[in-house]
Amino acid sequence: MAWWKLFLDRMRALRDSESVHREIDEELRFHLDMRAEENVRRGMPPEEARREAERRFGRLTRIKEMGYEVRGGGMLETLRQDLRYGARMLRKNPGFTLVTVLTLALGIGANTALFSVVDALLFKSLPVKEPGRLVLFRCVASPTFSPGPYAGYDGTDAAGRRVMTSFAYQTFRRIRQQQSVLSDVFAYGDLVLNVNADGQADIANGQAVSGNYYAGLGVGAIVGRTITNEDDQGGARPVAVLSHRYWQRRFGGDPSVVGKQINLNDTAFTVVGVTPPGFEGTMQVGSTQDVTIPLAWEPRMYTDPKNSRMYGAGQWWLRVMGRLQPGATAEQARAQVETAFHQSVAEHHDELQTSAQTAGDKPISEVSPQQYPRLFLDPGGQGEMNERERYASSFYLLLGVVALVLLVACANVANLFLARVTSRQKEIGLRLALGASRFRLVRQLLTESLLLAGLGGTAGLLVAFWIKEGLLSVTDWGGRGMLALQPRLDLRVLVFTLALSLLTGIVFGLAPAWRATKVNLAPMLNGGGRGSSAATRSPLNRGLIISQVALSLLLLVGAGLFVRTLGKLRSVESGFDGRNLLLFNVQPDLVGYKGERMARLYEALAERIEGVPGVRQVTFSRVPLLARVRSTRSVYLRDSLAIGADATNRVAANGQCNVNLVRENFLEVMGIPLLTGRPFDMHDGARAPKVVVVNQTFVRKYFPGENPVGKSFTFDVRKPDELEIIGIVRDAKYASQREEIPPTVYVSWRQGFGDMNRATFEVRTTGEPNLVIADLRRAAREVDANLPLNDVRTQSEQADQTLTMERLLTKLLTLFGLLAQSLAAVGLYGVLSYGVAQRTREIGIRMALGASRSAVVKMVMRYGLTLTCFGVAAGVLTTYAVTRYLESRINLSSMLYGVTLSDPATYAVIASLLMLTALAACYFPARRATKVDPLTALRND
């Protein structure tokens, strides 16, 4: 019989075990009848014939059982019995079932929701062909290595070396030509595109890619075609590929978009195709590349060709990816291409040198071969990892948090379960006495707990959906940068939830089941089944309560630390007035503005917006405040210039400062008060002597103990004393709330105009800033319809965007901490109430012997509070150990602000909170104990 037929037989037996029994009966009866007939034929009297037949046959019932064991439902059938029995028990105790399922649903749901986010954020591979074979290039150099202009991720590793993931075009070309185990090497770099289609302009994330980008990734088009090598050549027609997301949003998913003309930065391109949904490019996780053009067209995307990243020697700006041939390793590839890489670094450096000479600049410092950066090939199947790494520690922390919540939930359910099986002690004892094996009973109880866990898991999916969309909503913590991240409750997540539910069921079910079946039969059956009070005061029970309190303390202390961090960060004195301030960005250089025309545009835009009702003042600056963006320059004072250049042609700077190019009224509008000197005015124009306003920190650092007004310094070693200080303003935060206020130099926008190709406008409103947005856009369209206002937000939204992770951690830790605490309180309450109910007789005797009510209250409360104290003590130790560990692994204290890891106030507040809750949880059972009537209690027996 094939296995499937066997299975069908089993299923039939399961559905209709009666008919199987009937068949066996009939067959055996036939046998006995035949034998008896035979015996009669041989001359036996009928009755003896029958007896003889039965004797020869053996034990009939036993044979029937053996037969049914083979032909019946087998394991499946016992499982079904267990399930039926379990379901009946759960139906009989709806309160217990409801509390348990809810508790588990919260625990499992929180874990499922977080897993779905973590999976999408940290674990998912790119939706490309064989992502495991992709490698992403990275180079690591000494901290002093400078490749010239650089754009992209620029970090520092643990050893203090510079880590870069962008490369020059030369490098890409060299590596692509090099014979190696890489079957394909392709490059891509981001660029901002002003898209004008159907008479409407907006700003899109764009990218320029080498012609083999899509072929190398193995990504096709769902409509039209992708970019090919032929498109990436001088003289080719300008073509563009759209992402599915952008196609849907901007063109309503219209397939006739293929062949359509769209203007990208004022150049006409033809759309040739759309990439599949889910493919969002290969940049940082969550980012999406809306519009893709061939690399060959990048230089044409700028009004001033000098702004192109390919201009002259070119910037390091391209990410480079390769595809390994089957079976090849990244290390083989690295060894094969590193020489070509070094060669390209030298070439790029030579080109930089040549262009410096032709421009009459001082020669740049030499790069010796010892300084050549090292090349690394990282797994590229997930795209770029830097953003992921930024989020990783926060999310691993949260994963730990929800795992703890689940543990607390398990402890709670285990406790309830234990109390419940203890009350079924008599039944269990009876079954054991009747010969049921302990294994069979443990299995029965485990089936019940798995059933509960299954229900909990199912309800948990609903909870997960709710948490994922609400508490963990990506727009909340990820901001615009995470637009494309869409965590789903997909198959991977469902498998996770299933596994988690099973595990949960075993964790909370096994220990109680084991304990409950370890029964001494004699007293159990004699004693009227009161159940032993020992069971509710067992070490297991106490341990569960203590660990619940301890885990709650851990979570709540964590929450407390983040609440204080967030509070401190929010109340940080920013040094400027962020209320009623609306911000937006414009990038006029994308649509052809430059020089005087751009200056006139800024003026016109500012003046036009000043006329909008509800707007009080308008200013603009190169860098928005509290946006994690900074522009820094080296500061050279007269003394360091006097020392002159060292052997490597470098002049040592006195230090760094932050720079912002601002409209004349910026300091006034932002509410940064002038302390001495004068503000900028209209006379500080492009041809006037260059003047700057500096902040207090700048003065303290570079002109300590002097009045710097009237003194000079420079950013440019060739022009000493170029910048005269005309005023000092109060300190204000620049890039983020966390940072120390840096030395800051404000330069009039007219005098630093070369960098003013984009700006952030700051609009001070009389009332609610969001109310003027529509009018603002209309006003801007009147000035130039081809100039979209980008990224409109209020200053407080802007500031909060830099605090997203802090807010998320605070919110979730607080919520889960309180959840764990309520679970612990419910657990304590349950155990004490149950204990009181079990000890009714004992309490009755005590009271009959003259114990006062307060003595009884004290007795019950002492028990509960002692447990809580142990829990708090264990919690403090655990928290201390866990924070130490996290500090060493993910540098926890760097996530905090203005509060230490072992902040005594936080610990004290949380410990008292837990004690108070415990007090409440103990009080009610204690009061009930005093209501015990001694007579009834004694008669009860």
Add this chain to the structure above:
Amino acid sequence: MTKQKPDLPQGTLDLLILKALSLGPMHGYGVGQRIQQLAEEMLQIEEGTLYPALYRIEQRGWVESEWGVSENNRRARFYKLTRAGRKQLAVEESQWERLTSAVAKVLQAT
């Protein structure tokens, strides 16, 4: 003095059932009868144990069964050797022969 009938060694019942059925389809009672006839009543078999054994063999796919009508016109379950059963019989027969000849050799040693 009656001669003690030997018990069946563990596992040989399956072999005997297969052998009996190799002579043609039979109901359970018939299988038992046939084995006894062939063994010339020299084996002690608890007849009931035939049935769990038959069910097990059926689940292994060596025999098939269906309800039919017996020689005395009663409903009876008939068993038939399958192709896999025939193969299994050959395997078990040769194993048995090797076993018995080996045991015999040991016992014949003086």
